[in-house]
Amino acid sequence: MKGNWLEIYDILSYCISNEVMESIYQREIENCFKILGWRKTNNTLQSQITIPIGSNNFIRPDIVLQKENDSGTCVPLIAVEIKRPDNIKRERQELQLFSYMRQLRLNFGLYIGEKIQLFYDTQDNKENPIANPVPVLTVNIKDTDNNGEIFCELFTYSSCSADRIESFCKDSLKRKQEYSRLKERISDFVLDAEENIKKLIKDMLLTEGFEEERIYKELSKIDIHVNSRTVESKIQHTVRQLEATATNHIADSNSSQTRDTTRFSFDGGIHYYNKRKFVLEIIKHYVNTHSGITFEELEKVFYPEIFNRNRGVVKRLTDVQKMISQSEDVKNRYFLDSDIITLFDGTQIAVNNQWGTRFPKFLAAINGIYTAVSNNDYKAK
Template sequence: MNNISEIWNEICYLLHDNVKNNLSEKDFETQVIRSIELLGWKEYKNEIVRQYSIKVGRNSLIRPDIVIYNSDGNAIICVEIKRPSEDMSDYNYLSQLTSYMRQMKSDFGFLIGKELRVYYDGHLNKHPDPLLIEKIEFVANNNKGLSFVKYFSKYNYDSVDFHDYLKNKIKNFNRKAEVDKLLTILVSEDTKRKIVSFLKTEFSDFGDDVLLDALNKIKINIDKIYDKTRDGRQKEGYPPKKITGKPVNTIEPPKSIGKPDLPKILSSINNSARITLAQIYSVLFYMKKGFDFPSSVKFTLSLFPDVNYYQTIADKCGRRFAGDIPTFEEWFKSGEMLYHLRAKYSLSNFEYDLFKKLLSS
C-alpha cells in the first residue's frame, strides 16, 4: 500500500485542487471513483458499483451514486456525490444518503462535495439519524484525511484498529450531543434566573435594595461562543470554562446534634449583613459541636435552601471575612473570633452577646 499521506494528497488533488468550477457531476463522479480506488477498492472487481438500482415499493427505483461492497458481496458504504459548488448543508442530501444506506443496509455513508462527510448508521448507533463521525476538508496532509485513508482503506476496514476507531468516534459524538443538550440548558431563561438568584444570595451583605439597584444597572447575558473557521466563517466552539464553584449535595446534621434556631437568630440581627452573620453563626454552631469546617459548612448549606453552592458559605467565612479558611479556623481555636466579628460587622451589643453566648458554650 502506498504512503498514507501520498494517497490523501492525491485525493485532495482529484477532488479539490484539480476541480474546475464548471465540472459536471458526472465528471466529478469519475474523480470520486479514482479516489476510492486509491483506498484499494476496485471497480473492475465489482467492489465499486455506480448507479445501482434499488426497487422501492411497486414502481419506484432509487439509485445511489456509488455503492462499495466487501469481499462477501455486502454493501458497506453508500456514496452520494454533489458538485463542489453545491451547499452540502442542504438536509435533502443527507436524507437521500440515509435512504440509500438503509435500503442497502450499509453501515457507512460518504457525502462528497466540497468536503468529505462520513456517516455511520450501524448497530452501535442509538440515535434516529446517522451519526456524522467525520467532516474533512480537502487539504493536503490534513490529519483527519490521513486517518480516513488509514481506516477506510480496503486493507484496514473491519480490522481491530478500525473498530476501536469507530467506537471512539461514537463516544465523541455522544459526548458532543450531551454537551449540546447542556448548552441549551445553560443559555435558557431559567438558568439566567438562577444566576440572578445566586447573585442575590452571594452578595446579600449589601442588602436587597442596594443589590437590586446594582443589578438593574448591568446586563447579564449567556450566549454560545463561536470560533472562526479557516475561511473566516463562524462556527460553534466550546472552550473550557473556569468554574469557581460547584453544587454540593447538602448533608443533614445528625438529629441528636440539633440545629441553630435560625428564625430567632435572623429576627434578632438588625444588620445589613444579617444573612451572612446567620450563616457564620450556623457554621460556628456546628464547629462548637466538634465538627470540622467542611462538615459545618455542608450542614449549614442544608439550612439555607436558596443557597446552591458550598463555596458561597465557605467564602463568606473565609475569603470575605477572615481572608481565608485557615485563618477562620485559627480564630475559632484561639478565641479571637468574637473580636473579629465585632470589628468586621460592627455588631450591636445584642448581636455581640448572641455570638458570645454561642462561642462560650
C-alpha cells in the same frame, strides 16, 4: 495517512477549482477510493449499479463500497452520494443518501460534494433513537484539514470494517451530544445570569466565613449583566428575517441595558402582547382551534428544541410540578395558575415564559402557521 490525504486533496481541489461536471467528479472520486485500496476489479467498489428493491422498484447509488464477509462474499458497507464540487448541500440530497442507506440496511453513508461528510444512522438504537442519520465527521477540501487524515484512516480498505467505523461514529456522536448538553446548560445558566452568579458568589463567601445577611446586603447593590459574544455563522434565511423583525427596532442588547418593550401580534394588529405573553396566547389559540389535539401532537408543533430539550415550550403540569419539587425557582419559569391550559383529554399543560434571546427561534418555528408583526412594524408604515 497524511500522504494519502494530500493526494486525494490534490485530485478533489483540482475538480473544485475547475468546476468539473458531476460525471467527471464521480470518476475522480472513484480514483480517490482506489488510492485507499478499493477496486472495481474485485467488486469492492461499485458505481452506478442498479439494485432491485422489491419486485418493481430499484435504486442506483453513485458508489457502494463493499467488504468481504467471513464466507468470502462481498456485502455492502457504505453508500456514497456524489454531487458537483460547487454544490451547496440541501436537505433533499441528504434524504436521498439516507434512503440508499436504509434500503441497503447500512448504518453508514458518505456525502461528497463541496465537502465530505460521514453520516451515521442510529435508528435502531433504542436507548437514544434519532430520526435521521446524523453527520459525525466533516472534511473540508483543504490540505490542512486534519479530518482528511482521519477519513483516510477510516476508509483505507485493508483496515476498514463496520466495527471500526461504528466505534468511531459512536464516539463522535457522544462528543457532539456532550457538547450540545454543555451549551444547553450554559444557556440555561445565562438566562438567569444575575441570580446564578450571585448564588456562586454567596456560596464562595459563606465558605470564607462571611455572614449571610451581610453578603445579601452587599450583593443587592450589584447589577450583573451577561452578553454572549458567540454568533452563529450560518442561519437559515427565514430565521434571519424573523430575527430582524424581533430586534430591528430596539437597542442592541450588547451595548445597552434598555428594556425591550416591543410587542407582537398574530391577528393583524388587533391585539399586541409582550414576548412571553405572545407565546402563551399563540399556544392557547392553537389549542382552541385544534380541538382534540393531544399533548404529543401539540409538542410536535411547538417542539422542545425551540427553547431546549429539558425546559421545552410546553410541559405537562405534572412534569413541571416534579421540577418545582426539585427546584423552587422553576415555578417562576412557567405560566401557572389561571394560565394553565387544559386539553380535551384533561391533560393540563404549562407554557414556558422565559423568552428573552430565544424569542426569534419561536417566531421562526411558527412561521407558516401564524403571521407575526410587531407594533414597530405598524408604526413605521
